[in-house]
Amino acid sequence: xxxxHQQVLRxxxxxxxxxWINYQEAVRLYHLDQVAYSCGSLLYRVHGGICALTGRxxxxxxxxxxxxxxxxxxxxxxxxRYVPPLNNPALFKRDAHLCMYCGDRFQSRDLSRDHVTPxxxxxxxxxxxxxxxxxxxxxxxxxxxxxxxxxxxxxxxxTPTHAEYIYLQGxxxxxxxxxxxxxxxxxxxxxHARLKLLA
Numbered sequence: 185x186x187x188x189h190q191q192v193l194r195x196x197x198x199x200x201x202x203x204w205i206n207y208q209e210a211v212r213l214y215h216l217d218q219v220a221y222s223c224g225s226l227l228y229r230v231h232g233g234i235c236a237l238t239g240r241x242x243x244x245x246x247x248x249x250x251x252x253x254x255x256x257x258x259x260x261x262x263x264x265r266y267v268p269p270l271n272n273p274a275l276f277k278r279d280a281h282l283c284m285y286c287g288d289r290f291q292s293r294d295l296s297r298d299h300v301t302p303x304x305x306x307x308x309x310x311x312x313x314x315x316x317x318x319x320x321x322x323x324x325x326x327x328x329x330x331x332x333x334x335x336x337x338x339x340x341x342x343t344p345t346h347a348e349y350i351y352l353q354g355x356x357x358x359x360x361x362x363x364x365x366x367x368x369x370x371x372x373x374x375x376h377a378r379l380k381l382l383a
Contacts, residue, residue, distance in 0.1 A: 190227055191354060193361045195251045201350040201368055202252075210246045224248030224360040248358050268349035270311055272297055277352045279316035280381040284338050285325070290318050300341060302327045311343035342374045351375075 191204040194213075197220045205213075207228050213219050224247045232242035268274070275297055281289050284298070298317035301307030304327045315337065317325070325333045344352060347368035351357060357365070369375055 188228070190248075190356065190358070192227060192246060193224075193249045193350070193354075193364065195249065197251050197253050199251060201347050201365055203350065204354055207246055210250060211244055213250065213252055214244045214246065218252045220251045220253050222247035222250045224364070225358065248361050249364055266346045267311070268344055268346065268352075270309065270314065274344070274349065274352040275311075275314060276316050278342075278344060278348075278375070278378060279339070280378050282316060282338075282381060283318040283321050284315035284341075285317055285321040285330070285335050287338055288318060294318060296322045298322045298325060300337065301329055305329065312341050315339070315341050339378075340374065344375065345370060345373065348373065348375045 188207055191206065192210040194202050194205050194210075196202055207230070210228070211230050226245055227248050228244075228246040230244045230246065232244070234241045272295075273292065276292050276295050281292070281295065283290060283295070295316050296319055297314050298321070299307045299309065300313050300315060303309065307313050321335065325335055330337045345368075347365055351362070351365045354361070366376075366379075
């Protein structure tokens with residue numbers, strides 16, 4: 185039995201990760217002959233109707249990674265300047281659900297977005313100025329910088345690349361999908377250290 189909630193990683197024909205799609209969208213792409221190739225493990229085997237001429241039932245095998253024809257030229261051209269949208273689920277996953285002040289791991293509901301340089305001190309709501317903090321540490325820090333609050337910041341905030349952001353958007357990333365995405369992370373990416381915290 186297949187887990188119909190498992191997401192499929194869609195890439196362009198060059199292998200550039202684009203997005204996560206559900207099995208219905210993947211089957212639609214196969215049906216429209218938009219899939220250039222697939223790799224990874226078999227996720228779904230979807231059976232269709234029976235052909236009146238041959239008596240055979242149609243079948244579409246959906247793998248964990250599918251590449252579709254074409255490429256995202258705008259994304260490729262602007263790859264070095266790409267800034268993904270900032271949202272709490274991706275931020276918490278970037279920081280491995282750890283409070284960047286006390287170092288403890290928490291559920292998402294017990295975490296908050298902390299501005300390293302507070303908004304009240306002209307700090308911005310951008311990836312490089314926000315970290316995951318537990319509510320207790322965030323309340324203690326309040327409208328102060330870590331130095332003013334005598335709190336040590338445990339890791340440097342950073343802006344994820346496009347491939348890293350695709351990973352952060354994944355709900356349950358399979359090992360083969362993770363390996364594929366990691367190959368697209370910059371060699372010196374801070375994400376590698378964060379992923380070790382999740383292991």
